[in-house]
Amino acid sequence: MSAVRRPQCVVIGAGPAGLGAALAAREAGLGDVMLLERDFELGGILPQCIHDGFGSIVFDQVLTGPQYAQRFIDRVEAAGIEVKLNTMVLEMRGDRRITAVNPRDGVFELEPASIVLAMGCRERTRHQVMIPGYRPAGVICAGAAQRDINIEGLMPGRRVVILGSGDIGLIMARRFTLEGAEVEGVYEIMDHPGGLTRNVVQCLHDYDIPLHLSHTVTFIHGRKRVEAVTVTRVDENLKPIKGTERRVPCDALVLSVGLIPENELSKQAGVELDPLTAGPVVDERMHTSVDGIFACGNVVCVFDLVDWVTQTAERAGRSAAEYVLEGGRRKRRPPVRVTAGRNVKFVVPQLLREFDREIELFFRVEHPERAARTRVLVDGEELYSRKAKMVRPPEMVKAGADPGGARRELENITVEVVTEEEEA
Amino acid sequence: MARNGVSPLSLGPEKLPSRAGLVVVGGGVIGCSIAREATRYTPDVVVLEKESDVACGTSKANNAEVHSGIGEDAGTLKQKLNVRGNQMYDEFVRGLGVELKRQGLLIVVTQRTIPRDGGMPEEERMELLTRKIPAGIVAYGENAGIRGLRILSRDEVFRMEPNVTREAVAGVFDPTYGLISPYKLTIALAEHAVINGARVFLDTEVTGFRVEDGAVRAVVTNRGEIESSLVVNASGVFADEVADMAGAGGFKIHPRKGATLLFDRQVTAEYVRSSVAEFRLPGQRTTQSKGGGAMPTAEGNLQLGPTAIEVEDKYDTSISAEEIEEIFERFHYLLPDFPRDALISAFSGVRAPTLEEDFVIGASEAVRGFVNVAGIQSPGLASAPAIAEMVLGILHDLGLPREPRPDFDPVRPAPPKFSELSNRERNRLVREDPRWGNVICRCETVTEMEVVNAIHSIIPATNMDAVKRRTRTGMGRCQGGFCHNRVAAILARELGIHVTEVTKDGEGSPVFLGVAKEFLGGGTR
Numbered sequence: 001m002s003a004v005r006r007p008q009c010v011v012i013g014a015g016p017a018g019l020g021a022a023l024a025a026r027e028a029g030l031g032d033v034m035l036l037e038r039d040f041e042l043g044g045i046l047p048q049c050i051h052d053g054f055g056s057i058v059f060d061q062v063l064t065g066p067q068y069a070q071r072f073i074d075r076v077e078a079a080g081i082e083v084k085l086n087t088m089v090l091e092m093r094g095d096r097r098i099t100a101v102n103p104r105d106g107v108f109e110l111e112p113a114s115i116v117l118a119m120g121c122r123e124r125t126r127h128q129v130m131i132p133g134y135r136p137a138g139v140i141c142a143g144a145a146q147r148d149i150n151i152e153g154l155m156p157g158r159r160v161v162i163l164g165s166g167d168i169g170l171i172m173a174r175r176f177t178l179e180g181a182e183v184e185g186v187y188e189i190m191d192h193p194g195g196l197t198r199n200v201v202q203c204l205h206d207y208d209i210p211l212h213l214s215h216t217v218t219f220i221h222g223r224k225r226v227e228a229v230t231v232t233r234v235d236e237n238l239k240p241i242k243g244t245e246r247r248v249p250c251d252a253l254v255l256s257v258g259l260i261p262e263n264e265l266s267k268q269a270g271v272e273l274d275p276l277t278a279g280p281v282v283d284e285r286m287h288t289s290v291d292g293i294f295a296c297g298n299v300v301c302v303f304d305l306v307d308w309v310t311q312t313a314e315r316a317g318r319s320a321a322e323y324v325l326e327g328g329r330r331k332r333r334p335p336v337r338v339t340a341g342r343n344v345k346f347v348v349p350q351l352l353r354e355f356d357r358e359i360e361l362f363f364r365v366e367h368p369e370r371a372a373r374t375r376v377l378v379d380g381e382e383l384y385s386r387k388a389k390m391v392r393p394p395e396m397v398k399a400g401a402d403p404g405g406a407r408r409e410l411e412n413i414t415v416e417v418v419t420e421e422e423e424a
Numbered sequence: 425m426a427r428n429g430v431s432p433l434s435l436g437p438e439k440l441p442s443r444a445g446l447v448v449v450g451g452g453v454i455g456c457s458i459a460r461e462a463t464r465y466t467p468d469v470v471v472l473e474k475e476s477d478v479a480c481g482t483s484k485a486n487n488a489e490v491h492s493g494i495g496e497d498a499g500t501l502k503q504k505l506n507v508r509g510n511q512m513y514d515e516f517v518r519g520l521g522v523e524l525k526r527q528g529l530l531i532v533v534t535q536r537t538i539p540r541d542g543g544m545p546e547e548e549r550m551e552l553l554t555r556k557i558p559a560g561i562v563a564y565g566e567n568a569g570i571r572g573l574r575i576l577s578r579d580e581v582f583r584m585e586p587n588v589t590r591e592a593v594a595g596v597f598d599p600t601y602g603l604i605s606p607y608k609l610t611i612a613l614a615e616h617a618v619i620n621g622a623r624v625f626l627d628t629e630v631t632g633f634r635v636e637d638g639a640v641r642a643v644v645t646n647r648g649e650i651e652s653s654l655v656v657n658a659s660g661v662f663a664d665e666v667a668d669m670a671g672a673g674g675f676k677i678h679p680r681k682g683a684t685l686l687f688d689r690q691v692t693a694e695y696v697r698s699s700v701a702e703f704r705l706p707g708q709r710t711t712q713s714k715g716g717g718a719m720p721t722a723e724g725n726l727q728l729g730p731t732a733i734e735v736e737d738k739y740d741t742s743i744s745a746e747e748i749e750e751i752f753e754r755f756h757y758l759l760p761d762f763p764r765d766a767l768i769s770a771f772s773g774v775r776a777p778t779l780e781e782d783f784v785i786g787a788s789e790a791v792r793g794f795v796n797v798a799g800i801q802s803p804g805l806a807s808a809p810a811i812a813e814m815v816l817g818i819l820h821d822l823g824l825p826r827e828p829r830p831d832f833d834p835v836r837p838a839p840p841k842f843s844e845l846s847n848r849e850r851n852r853l854v855r856e857d858p859r860w861g862n863v864i865c866r867c868e869t870v871t872e873m874e875v876v877n878a879i880h881s882i883i884p885a886t887n888m889d890a891v892k893r894r895t896r897t898g899m900g901r902c903q904g905g906f907c908h909n910r911v912a913a914i915l916a917r918e919l920g921i922h923v924t925e926v927t928k929d930g931e932g933s934p935v936f937l938g939v940a941k942e943f944l945g946g947g948t949r
Binding site: 267 | 690739741742743744745747748765767768769770771847850851854855858859860861862863866869888901902903904905906908909913923924927928929930931932933934935936937938939940941942943944945
């Protein structure tokens with residue numbers, strides 16, 4: 001094996017998070033940034049997202065996925081960041097030693113001064129939502145189907161049932177339709193859609209595709225290839241109601257039933273994970289529990305807007321650069337934990353250490369609520385408040401608060417949602 | 425393109441030979457064991473398998489257990505062959521390149537073995553639970569010929585398996601219990617047989633037999649006829665139908681389904697180290713199976729199961745919501761904190777019991793030269809070496825040569841597995857061929873070269889599932905989400921077919937139904 005290399009920063013994953021982090025680290029003064037990507041091209045999931053809707057915050061423009069990615073790819077190339085494609089990280093240790101492999105270099109080792117985790121997420125599969133039945137060809141996750149159609153030019157189904165109304169499921173309903181396939185319907189176990197409202201309108205309503213709320217798939221038929229699925233109405237506890245079964249003939253079942261941050265490497269390195277997000281616990285600098293390892297984007301928690309992924313990436317890249325330039329000597333102050341209060345499912349970052357700049361918090365609500373107010377309480381004092389007509393789980397909320405540069409010792413930060421009704 | 429006589433239809437059909445010394449019907453673990461053992465005496469062996477790969481029936485969907493025989497009824501053929509098969513296993517797999525792990529079985533005696541409210545004085549109850557029952561289990565096993573059994577105290581149970589219920593009061597450890605990948609074993613046996621002259625024909629279904637003067641003369645298939653005066657019927661759940669085709673039947677297979685849940689091996693590694701089963705008194709079992717257990721697979725995933733449900737359809741490998749719940753409920757007692765969320769897959773297989781629930785092995789009295797090997801349900805995998813030995817004895821009596829061949833090759837070379845190699849070995853391979861450095865399946869770290877090797881192996885993998893059984897592509901936590909298109913593309917390239925012709929597991933299971941724009945009327949392939 002060749003000598004161990006010691007770059008200033010290694011970014012794992014070259015989707016929007018990795019691209020943004022590598023650039024930020026480079027621009028913040030690191031000369032030796034290396035970007036590792038397991039796919040054959042840069043961009044992560046974006047090249048297959050040929051629909052628009054990307055970039056409204058970061059670029060104040062509406063771009064397609066490939067366009068959004070290309071803006072970063074061009075800059076990464078111009079910045080002289082070393083990119084290794086087709087490269088799989090086999091192991092990452094807590095002392096920041098990375099073992100990776102690719103066809104050109106073989107197995108090689110790196111000992112970078114800092115690491116940014118940007119591995120993104122994977123799709124939940126049929127077994128994780130426990131759909132009974134046979135195991136034929138034609139059961140596929142929505143993101144995988146999107147790649148088949150948009151990158152490979154292959155159709156994984158012709159008469160399709162979609163389970164789950166997450167954004168990818170909605171977008172794929174439209175995509176299949178545009179390709180001449182028939183989408184029998186989209187079924188959603190919850191009593192509200194799982195994706196953004198604009199996607200429900202633009203992907204289903206505009207194409208007369210029915211959305212069946214409070215329904216799930218309870219059986220997959222077909223020994224060799226999907227022949228049909230049984231769909232069933234569910235009660236308020238999400239349990240199928242006997243007698244409401246309906247057999248829907250189809251040749252493919254497309255699943256959009258959730259995303260899971262890909263943290264197998266993080267676990268190997270001993271990075272502390274948050275059970276609520278399934279991603280690393282990070283502070284406001286996107287620093288994980290392991291010294292010198294940062295994280296950003298969907299590996300931290302599943303975002304619904306790529307623009308916000310980019311924002312966390314820039315923060316992580318900049319922080320990694322600061323960490324390296326300070327020689328890793330900055331003492332990390334003891335953190336204050338951010339509490340997810342009423343109707344808040346999780347908050348990122350989970351920890352705050354320094355209060356000399358504005359805090360940005362991303363959070364998701366647990367259930368939809370009308371006439372709601374989101375607020376941030378710092379030691380009981382309301383430092384942020386915003387009214388919303390509606391808060392919904394699919395739409396992540398970003399809140400900012402300025403603790404006033406306080407050098408004082410803070411004890412508690414809580415994010416919560418309150419309704420007018422409650423306040424009255 | 426056919427190599428060593430192996431010729432799946434997708435590689436261009438090779439003609440069946442006009443005659444063979446021995447024809448084995450069924451390419452499961454039993455058929456392939458018998459075929460491999462037969463090649464020690466003659467290369468003139470043909471295996472016929474109706475599916476696109478070997479190990480496609482019960483052999484691919486069981487719990488990988490090499491039982492000891494302790495769960496079987498005394499005096500049955502099953503128990504006799506199980507105990508002997510277990511003892512033969514290390515020798516049986518030597519040279520095959522398939523790992524046998526003897527992780528042992530822990531039988532846990534719990535509080536509910538004799539419920540507290542049964543009216544028995546507590547002292548007497550505990551005496552039974554901690555001494556008499558464990559001693560009884562040991563005596564029963566020793567009587568069957570199982571060696572090395574030992575009684576464990578409650579503390580020893582927890583030291584061995586910390587995740588077992590606090591309700592445990594004692595245990596018995598059976599060190600002979602083992603695990604082996606049943607499909608890897610079957611594939612290796614088939615390849616080893618081919619190395620020694622046998623020919624395996626896939627996609628070849630037996631449709632009848634020619635029987636003259638009370639003796640079998642030929643096997644009729646969908647691809648022609650093979651003359652042979654020796655036929656072994658090892659066709660699993662279809663053994664009754666195949667025997668009836670020859671007029672050599674007289675038994676009935678009633679399919680019984682078993683479902684198993686499979687967990688992410690990164691989460692569940694070491695969750696249980698041995699197979700763990702709860703001891704139940706006769707009458708406490710709710711199903712017609714030995715009750716199942718929690719055990720690691722040969723590859724380290726935790727598995728829970730199986731269920732036992734009588735079904736009509738011999739192809740019924742479905743799993744119902746009730747079964748999944750039943751498994752969760754059953755193991756909630758034995759392993760109260762098992763990691764539900766790490767569930768990555770569930771599978772179901774169909775057992776092939778006869779009404780008598782024992783193995784049916786013997787030469788047909790009605791048709792000379794026809795040997796039935798039927799009713800092989802659990803512990804069939806464990807018994808395979810002893811079943812093959814017994815069948816070879818019968819075949820010798822019916823005219824199979826008795827003299828061992830001096831030219832028998834004892835080794836079946838196994839292709840390297842990237843994930844199991846040292847970095848030095850990995851680098852040597854990547855320098856030889858860069859495809860060794862191209863990771864195709866990220867969850868299981870499978871490289872392009874391993875997929876290529878599987879496709880061009882002695883029993884070639886010609887579809888997604890066949891590649892998966894040989895390499896583990898798509899077996900991990902993403903279940904093929906990231907790699908299915910890459911594996912399909914490699915299959916298409918290596919087999920010289922269009923990617924839309926790639927199947928999941930043979931005819932009728934295409935992975936893709938067309939190319940983009942095709943359904944709009946404008947697409948071309």
